[in-house]
Amino acid sequence: MTSTDALILNLSSDLAPVRRRNMLREIALLVALGAAELGVILWTGAMRPDMGLVILSPYMIWKMGSLALLAGMTCTIAMRSLAPPASSRRGLMLALGTAALAIAGGLLVTSAADSGRSLLDRLSPVHGMLCATTITVLAMPMMAALGVLMRRAAPVRPKESALACGLAAATCAALIFTLCCPMNDPLYIAVWYSLGVTFVALAARWLLPRRFRL
Numbered sequence: 001m002t003s004t005d006a007l008i009l010n011l012s013s014d015l016a017p018v019r020r021r022n023m024l025r026e027i028a029l030l031v032a033l034g035a036a037e038l039g040v041i042l043w044t045g046a047m048r049p050d051m052g053l054v055i056l057s058p059y060m061i062w063k064m065g066s067l068a069l070l071a072g073m074t075c076t077i078a079m080r081s082l083a084p085p086a087s088s089r090r091g092l093m094l095a096l097g098t099a100a101l102a103i104a105g106g107l108l109v110t111s112a113a114d115s116g117r118s119l120l121d122r123l124s125p126v127h128g129m130l131c132a133t134t135i136t137v138l139a140m141p142m143m144a145a146l147g148v149l150m151r152r153a154a155p156v157r158p159k160e161s162a163l164a165c166g167l168a169a170a171t172c173a174a175l176i177f178t179l180c181c182p183m184n185d186p187l188y189i190a191v192w193y194s195l196g197v198t199f200v201a202l203a204a205r206w207l208l209p210r211r212f213r214l
Contacts, residue, residue, distance in 0.1 A: 046180045058109040059184050066102035067175040078164040082153035088164040106186030114185045128192035135196030138173035147208045158209040166204025170197035
């Protein structure tokens with residue numbers, strides 16, 4: 001046995017076996033968390049009371065459809081980024097481009113009544129901060145779960161993976177929050193939802209890679 005073989009054997013002798021990733025189990029975990037948060041919303045009666053009337057309106061189709069698309073994209077990007085040597089950079093750029101197109105699409109569903117109001121009335125900062133804060137709170141359980149999955153996996157670019165995980169958690173939370181949010185103005189949605197998603201993504205980018213520092 002060479003000295004190199006002896007060194008490798010010595011370094012690997014105390015290593016515990018690592019369980020292989022199970023994508024179905026990981027996806028099921030994220031779906032279960034989302035379903036649990038949705039269940040809490042229904043149980044507490046926090047759903048907007050007119051949901052049955054507005055669910056097929058243009059702005060709700062735009063809002064929920066855009067967020068569902070982004071949630072699916074970012075979750076896929078995040079999950080793929082956890083497997084070496086995958087890089088999430090191209091996927092993140094695609095997701096950001098899709099988000100920009102979705103925001104621009106809000107112009108098509110802005111009503112004349114909304115566009116005729118003042119900017120301050122349309123943004124409604126007090127309600128907007130509450131929306132952004134609620135999205136952040138709803139994203140925390142999913143961000144924690146993605147952080148656990150990230151620790152169990154082997155991302156070779158942990159900072160990119162952390163950002164992808166943050167975006168995935170935030171967009172899923174924003175999608176769930178659409179059931180509660182009473183605001184219909186696309187400008188309001190674009191500004192405050194984007195603020196909440198950005199805050200969660202940056203928090204994940206800062207917090208999650210800390211475990212990977214040498």
